[in-house]
Amino acid sequence: MKRxxxxxxxxxxxxxxxGCGEFYRPVRYSETIIDAFDTITxxxxxxxxxxxxxxxxxxxxxxLKRLDGLFDxxxxxxxxxxxxxxxxxxxxxPVKVEKDIIELLKYGKQAYNDSGGSVNICLGAVLxxxxxxxxxxxxxxxSAKLPDTAELEKASxxxxxxxxxxxxxxxxxxIKDKALRxxxxxxxxxxxxxxxxxxxxxxxLWQDFMLNLGGNVVTRGYKGDGSTKWTIQIExxxxxxxxxxxxxxxxxxxxxxxxxxQRYFTYNGKNxxxxxxxxxxxxxxxxxxxxxxxxxxxxxDRLSTQLFxxxxxxxxxxxxxxxxxxxxxxxxxxxxxxxxxxxxYKML
Numbered sequence: 001m002k003r004x005x006x007x008x009x010x011x012x013x014x015x016x017x018x019g020c021g022e023f024y025r026p027v028r029y030s031e032t033i034i035d036a037f038d039t040i041t042x043x044x045x046x047x048x049x050x051x052x053x054x055x056x057x058x059x060x061x062x063x064l065k066r067l068d069g070l071f072d073x074x075x076x077x078x079x080x081x082x083x084x085x086x087x088x089x090x091x092x093x094p095v096k097v098e099k100d101i102i103e104l105l106k107y108g109k110q111a112y113n114d115s116g117g118s119v120n121i122c123l124g125a126v127l128x129x130x131x132x133x134x135x136x137x138x139x140x141x142x143s144a145k146l147p148d149t150a151e152l153e154k155a156s157x158x159x160x161x162x163x164x165x166x167x168x169x170x171x172x173x174x175i176k177d178k179a180l181r182x183x184x185x186x187x188x189x190x191x192x193x194x195x196x197x198x199x200x201x202x203x204x205l206w207q208d209f210m211l212n213l214g215g216n217v218v219t220r221g222y223k224g225d226g227s228t229k230w231t232i233q234i235e236x237x238x239x240x241x242x243x244x245x246x247x248x249x250x251x252x253x254x255x256x257x258x259x260x261x262q263r264y265f266t267y268n269g270k271n272x273x274x275x276x277x278x279x280x281x282x283x284x285x286x287x288x289x290x291x292x293x294x295x296x297x298x299x300x301d302r303l304s305t306q307l308f309x310x311x312x313x314x315x316x317x318x319x320x321x322x323x324x325x326x327x328x329x330x331x332x333x334x335x336x337x338x339x340x341x342x343x344x345y346k347m348l
Contacts, residue, residue, distance in 0.1 A: 121183060122180055
């Protein structure tokens with residue numbers, strides 16, 4: 001009799017849980033993280049309860065800020081040799097750094113080779129001049145001016161990627177040119193976003209989540225129900241229009257945009273953006289925005305910068321030759337061009 005009762009109770013409990021399973025679905029939680037990579041990071045994830053989400057979020061925030069500290073080119077951080085440390089001291093003697101920096105700089109060298117020099121993490125001496133001009137212009141728009149051409153050309157003589165010496169075995173970095181400066185802005189956020197997603201997966205924090213690290217978006221899984229993909233909106237470079245350029249539906253993919261409409265300054269009525277062409281030493285002129293979709297955020301970040309700098313025909317040829325990569329280009333007149341497979345990600 002007791003055995004029969006236990007079986008009946010078990011069946012009733014199983015039926016009850018099955019019938020009410022919707023109440024046990026993971027819940028959507030969202031939070032923002034500030035003070036990392038000079039931007040706002042949005043985290044959306046599905047978790048069993050709020051305390052679980054908050055505990056996991058705390059781990060994610062710590063990891064994000066750890067990476068930010070390592071990749072910071074402007075400030076040194078106590079107890080760690082970061083990129084700022086390298087810019088200050090690595091020309092004197094090899095500097096021992098953490099594995100993440102070695103991996104980032106190795107990827108930066110690969111990005112240089114793969115992009116034909118369009119993406120150069122050793123362009124810092126040139127980028128620093130433009131950064132200072134932009135900061136001065138934003139602080140006092142009436143005194144805005146362009147960098148001196150001779151100064152830019154002199155700085156460009158200190159951008160040789162081969163002067164960056166990476167000793168992976170000993171985990172050290174040496175810079176052969178004392179005037180060379182590292183600037184990883186073209187790859188760091190995408191690289192960090194990819195690392196953060198891998199950190200979440202490795203530690204089993206969430207299965208279904210989306211990260212937006214200042215426009216570097218990583219998606220994993222679905223919106224909690226196992227079937228609904230993530231909706232990602234691409235910002236319209238035409239600031240007079242309030243609608244998104246495109247709304248995408250995707251999962252397990254990354255979306256990265258490079259644009260001229262957020263970081264720029266105005267001189268004589270013309271806007272000068274922060275993305276500098278290594279060939280001309282001037283801001284790139286072809287596009288207002290380029291968005292890349294692929295599985296790897298670091299690759300998407302590198303490609304969005306590269307495609308922003310080169311002509312459309314050349315960019316399309318590159319994208320069409322890469323498996324699993326799609327892109328959309330918006331030129332200075334706001335004309336839109338798509339790669340051949342981009343349509344599959346558009347929301348119906």
